[in-house]
Amino acid sequence: xxxxxxxxxxxxxxxxxxxxxxxxxxxxxxxxxxxxxxxxxxxxxxxxxxxxxxxxxxxxxxxxxxxxxxxxxxxxxxxxxxxxxxxxxxxxxxxxxxxxxxxxxxxxxxxxxxxxxxxxxxxxxxxxxxxxxxxxxxxxxxxxxxxxxxxxxxxxxxxxxxxxxxxxxxxxxxxxxxxxxxxxxxxxxxxx
Numbered sequence: 001x002x003x004x005x006x007x008x009x010x011x012x013x014x015x016x017x018x019x020x021x022x023x024x025x026x027x028x029x030x031x032x033x034x035x036x037x038x039x040x041x042x043x044x045x046x047x048x049x050x051x052x053x054x055x056x057x058x059x060x061x062x063x064x065x066x067x068x069x070x071x072x073x074x075x076x077x078x079x080x081x082x083x084x085x086x087x088x089x090x091x092x093x094x095x096x097x098x099x100x101x102x103x104x105x106x107x108x109x110x111x112x113x114x115x116x117x118x119x120x121x122x123x124x125x126x127x128x129x130x131x132x133x134x135x136x137x138x139x140x141x142x143x144x145x146x147x148x149x150x151x152x153x154x155x156x157x158x159x160x161x162x163x164x165x166x167x168x169x170x171x172x173x174x175x176x177x178x179x180x181x182x183x184x185x186x187x188x189x190x191x192x
Contacts, residue, residue: 073100
């Protein structure tokens with residue numbers, strides 16, 4: 001069966017019943033999604049918290065999409081949620097990439113804590129995401145993309161760009177895409 005998307009950028013369900021998170025769109029993921037779409041990749045954004053999906057609905061949506069790659073993002077105080085989501089989604093895809101503040105600031109720690117992650121995107125993800133996807137879709141043969149690092153010690157991962165750093169001084173000006181985020185549409189005042 002053909003995959004319906006190449007990559008799904010996801011934010012997992014809110015286990016608190018929805019009261020702990022403000023209904024804000026995942027703008028970073030939407031920016032990365034726009035850059036990936038512009039590069040020709042089929043992308044989905046699954047914002048379980050924003051869409052009101054519980055764990056079952058979240059996982060069913062990913063099973064339906066059948067992405068080859070799933071992208072997660074998060075801040076350091078949320079790393080337990082990243083680990084939880086990683087355990088849930090890892091069996092549903094071939095590769096997992098982590099971006100966001102935790103991946104950017106604590107690179108080695110992120111690799112050590114999250115052994116199911118195949119790559120970290122450091123800094124702004126719009127620029128490196130397409131290159132990483134292209135390298136993976138080509139089988140990951142040869143040298144990893146420029147400016148990549150595979151960690152050290154027990155977290156070193158052969159043949160995968162564990163850390164991909166965007167070129168210094170490059171600023172991507174793509175606008176966030178909202179047409180693939182079902183939880184937030186332009187002009188909508190709330191998430192429901």
